[in-house]
Amino acid sequence: MSSQHVPQATAERLPLYYRTLQHLVTIGKTRISSSEFGNLVQIDSTTIRKDFSYFGALGRKGYGYDTQHLMEFLRKTLYQDELSKVVLIGVGHLGTALLNHNFQKNNNTKIVRAYDVDPKKIGTEISGTEICAMDELAGADNHDITAAILTVPAAHAQEAADLALASGIRGFLNFSPTTLSLPSNVYVRHVDMTVELQALIYFLNHAMEQRNSQ
Numbered sequence: 001m002s003s004q005h006v007p008q009a010t011a012e013r014l015p016l017y018y019r020t021l022q023h024l025v026t027i028g029k030t031r032i033s034s035s036e037f038g039n040l041v042q043i044d045s046t047t048i049r050k051d052f053s054y055f056g057a058l059g060r061k062g063y064g065y066d067t068q069h070l071m072e073f074l075r076k077t078l079y080q081d082e083l084s085k086v087v088l089i090g091v092g093h094l095g096t097a098l099l100n101h102n103f104q105k106n107n108n109t110k111i112v113r114a115y116d117v118d119p120k121k122i123g124t125e126i127s128g129t130e131i132c133a134m135d136e137l138a139g140a141d142n143h144d145i146t147a148a149i150l151t152v153p154a155a156h157a158q159e160a161a162d163l164a165l166a167s168g169i170r171g172f173l174n175f176s177p178t179t180l181s182l183p184s185n186v187y188v189r190h191v192d193m194t195v196e197l198q199a200l201i202y203f204l205n206h207a208m209e210q211r212n213s214q
């Protein structure tokens, strides 16, 4: 990313911008205004212009944004021109679904190995990805692995993360409903559909209350 400090909220919106631009390029739309783009991603155009301004002059007044140029810029910014290898830990219901999906629409991220403690699963494959024993994780050289996806029961998330950390992994996408205690140079993102749904329900009800009071 650019050397200028990019706020976390901006960085978190970039993948959505990138995915939308990929779609626009695919359908042959060559340029777009910030307000039109805002309608597509449901973010106000001021925020969009501010987000892009952190990266220099990406658009032109009166012209808008060149979709191909912006998409290529974001691809580099998001490191999508390199293959990111990840591992998955915990091959249960959720882990199996993620392995079957394996980022098929995104050629730049791949689950290269999975780990579990269940002897019945170890040594088998799901959609071509081998399931290895957890015991092998600590000894594995995972320095080329960008991140670990944690889909283990909450009670085992910390021990699984510690083993992954010992093997050199510095990024975690944690689906287990628990907080992890990890060094400050490790980056963790939590994914929780319950939290997302609660936020959605709150916003829906809040919007309804506001409409009723008008």
Ligand SMILES: NC(=O)c1ccc[n+]([C@@H]2O[C@H](COP(=O)([O-])OP(=O)(O)OC[C@H]3O[C@@H](n4cnc5c(N)ncnc54)[C@H](O)[C@@H]3O)[C@@H](O)[C@H]2O)c1
Binding pocket: 089, 090, 091, 092, 093, 094, 095, 115, 116, 117, 118, 134, 150, 151, 152, 153, 154, 156, 159, 160, 174, 175, 176, 177, 191, 192, 193, 194
């Ligand atoms: N974030 C979300 O929105 C969301 C949604 C669904 C489930 N979850 C969470 O994801 C996790 C997995 O859910 P699930 O339904 O797939 O569970 P599951 O019980 O079907 O699968 C868990 C898997 O983890 C393995 N496992 C247990 N201990 C392990 C360890 N120490 N190391 C490696 N593997 C281990 C088990 O053998 C099993 O294969 C749970 O923590 C659940 O709460 C989160």
